[in-house]
Amino acid sequence: MYKFIENIESLNIDKSEFNEIEYRLVEKLRKEKITLATAESITGGLIASKIVNVAGASDIYSEGYITYSDEAKNRVLGIDKNIIEEFSAVSKEVCCEMLKNTKKISKSNTVIVSTGYAGPGENAGEIFIGINIYESYFIIKLKLKGDRNIIRETTANISLSCLKELLSKTNS
DSSP: OEEEEOOGGGGTOOGGGTTTHHHHHHHHHHHTTOOEEEEESTTTTHHHHHHHTSTTGGGTEEEEEEOOSHHHHHHHHOOOHHHHHHHOSSSHHHHHHHHHHHHHHHOOSEEEEEEEOOSSSTTTTEEEEEEEETTEEEEEEEEOOSOHHHHHHHHHHHHHHHHHHHHHHHOO
16 A cells, blocks of 8 residues: 655655645645645654645645644644654655545545654654655655754655655656
């Protein structure tokens, strides 16, 4: 049910389009009449903010959740506390649950979720991004470098780029 991607290079992400990615993604979603929802932890609303900065985003963006704390992940998204305790909030297991539950709550065609460590600390830059497109589920594992704001901004941009690229692959 879930496809795990540990080599982001396989997605052919064009980092040069990061400055415009939200515009291109919203245009693509509007053209194809696809809706989007988000649930964010590490990015704290950056993904949603990038989307709603684009005129016409209300045509495709249904809802977003910022579930920064473990308690919010449980209360808002229904993530089982035992899964968080067993695997940690930054794990592919919790990312899978965030993705599945956000899809269920929102009923959107596509979903983006993010969880990770922004830093500082030894785990800084460890990220899991979840992407849902209709019945396809993808979990992308990243290891990023930089200060916490660079890590968060890069995670948001990569999330949008991954959705755009995976949409192209699943529609072809």
